Amino acid sequence: MALYPKSPVYNRLLDHIERMPVIDCHEHFNGPGGRPAYKEPIAALTQMYVWNDLCSAGFGIPLRDYQKLADVEVPTDEKWPLYERLWHATEHTAYARVTKLVLKNVYGESELTRAALDRVAEKLSGMDEARYFKIIEEAGIRAMMVDVLGWIHGDMESFLEGKKTYPSNFYPLAPLPEFHLTAINWEYIQRIGGLAGMHITSLDEFLEAVFSAFQKLIEKGAIGLKDQSAYIREISYDLVPKSDAERLMNRVLSDPKASLGWPESKPLNDYLFHEYMRYARQLKIPVQVHTGLLAGQYERVERSNAAKLASVLELHREVRFDLFHGNWPYLGDLLFLGKNYPNVSLNLCWVHIIDPAYAIELMERAVLTIPHTKIHAFGGDYCDVPEFAAAHLTIARQNIAAALTNLIEGGWLEEEQAVCIAKDWLFNNPNRFFNLGFEEL
Ligand SMILES: [Zn+2]
Numbered sequence: 101m102a103l104y105p106k107s108p109v110y111n112r113l114l115d116h117i118e119r120m121p122v123i124d125c126h127e128h129f130n131g132p133g134g135r136p137a138y139k140e141p142i143a144a145l146t147q148m149y150v151w152n153d154l155c156s157a158g159f160g161i162p163l164r165d166y167q168k169l170a171d172v173e174v175p176t177d178e179k180w181p182l183y184e185r186l187w188h189a190t191e192h193t194a195y196a197r198v199t200k201l202v203l204k205n206v207y208g209e210s211e212l213t214r215a216a217l218d219r220v221a222e223k224l225s226g227m228d229e230a231r232y233f234k235i236i237e238e239a240g241i242r243a244m245m246v247d248v249l250g251w252i253h254g255d256m257e258s259f260l261e262g263k264k265t266y267p268s269n270f271y272p273l274a275p276l277p278e279f280h281l282t283a284i285n286w287e288y289i290q291r292i293g294g295l296a297g298m299h300i301t302s303l304d305e306f307l308e309a310v311f312s313a314f315q316k317l318i319e320k321g322a323i324g325l326k327d328q329s330a331y332i333r334e335i336s337y338d339l340v341p342k343s344d345a346e347r348l349m350n351r352v353l354s355d356p357k358a359s360l361g362w363p364e365s366k367p368l369n370d371y372l373f374h375e376y377m378r379y380a381r382q383l384k385i386p387v388q389v390h391t392g393l394l395a396g397q398y399e400r401v402e403r404s405n406a407a408k409l410a411s412v413l414e415l416h417r418e419v420r421f422d423l424f425h426g427n428w429p430y431l432g433d434l435l436f437l438g439k440n441y442p443n444v445s446l447n448l449c450w451v452h453i454i455d456p457a458y459a460i461e462l463m464e465r466a467v468l469t470i471p472h473t474k475i476h477a478f479g480g481d482y483c484d485v486p487e488f489a490a491a492h493l494t495i496a497r498q499n500i501a502a503a504l505t506n507l508i509e510g511g512w513l514e515e516e517q518a519v520c521i522a523k524d525w526l527f528n529n530p531n532r533f534f535n536l537g538f539e540e541l
Pocket residue numbers: 126127128247481
């Protein structure tokens with residue numbers, strides 16, 4: 101079967117879907133201030149995920165050579181021989197397709213050649229603040245859920261002090277991993293205390309500070325919790341007696357030079373995570389969780405399977421969970437959770453460009469198995485490069501149209517029903533789930 105059906109139904113459906121406004125359910129967008137430097141064409145065209153594929157192609161190439169490729173100060177001529185080799189090895193992946201779409205839609209080039217890069221270089225100065233917003237608007241992105249408050253990518257303190265604000269259609273989420281790091285020392289504990297103006301002397305005070313920080317974050321506009329701890333630990337959380345957690349916390353509190361690492365800190369980490377789910381219940385906010393593929397290299401496939409979260413999802417029944425990335429490659433496990441757990445929604449951010457065929461299959465089978473009100477069909481998952489999020493959305497729209505066309509042509513759906521499902525997936529469902537208050541489509 102063709103990935104994208106060559107049929108009038110597909111064309112009609114895609115035409116509808118291309119005109120639908122979208123609620124983008126996951127980005128790392130700070131506003132124009134977060135943009136990368138648009139100084140050198142290879143760096144400008146090779147943002148984020150495609151680096152993972154280039155690295156994957158480059159057995160034996162030292163990391164410093166990759167860093168050179170990404171460095172906007174290194175001249176294109178110096179980068180080109182290695183880049184050309186890696187690009188040709190990678191250019192047919194979906195991540196590379198995003199680069200090709202950016203090349204075409206933003207810079208008007210149909211092929212990535214050395215000469216095309218010189219023409220791209222001449223247009224980089226046009227990637228200014230106005231363009232940033234124009235690209236988002238033209239893509240039909242009406243609102244965006246943004247994960248930007250972490251200490252690594254953002255600044256929680258200045259957000260809480262009201263110094264850092266975001267464009268009005270960006271909705272930030274509280275970065276949950278920051279509140280249960282796997283490496284814990286005295287400075288970290290007191291930094292959390294500082295968010296609530298407290299000096300921490302016990303586990304109870306630490307928890308009080310976290311709850312107060314959550315309340316303040318919500319007052320300032322945060323609309324949920326976002327957890328991507330899968331990058332630092334397996335996502336199975338045991339129910340731990342409080343005394344075990346307290347013992348570990350006290351070890352650090354009783355000696356400012358002490359620190360806890362992984363996996364030693366696991367009982368404390370597990371305890372905190374469950375406690376935060378109770379806070380989410382009390383504060384009535386949803387929890388977004390990274391599941392499935394981890395960006396980068398040399399990760400473990402089984403560590404982030406959503407099935408490992410089952411005991412959390414089962415226990416915290418009054419909390420709404422938004423599970424990310426199609427749980428790639430564990431499609432069946434995710435369908436089980438979406439079908440079986442009333443508190444689980446599927447957030448298809450990133451998965452459209454991880455594996456379009458998987459995304460199409462997932463959506464097709466989701467229609468057959470899961471109430472269609474539980475799907476959030478798009479999140480770009482890029483950092484302040486709107487042209488990449490927009491290209492991702494182009495692919496997502498094609499994937500959605502393909503999945504629904506297959507169901508129409510297979511005799512399962514009428515065309516009008518498919519249009520309604522697409523509207524719900526792209527707009528109405530997230531609008532309701534995140535309480536955004538837009539008029540329904
Ligand atoms: Zn992300």
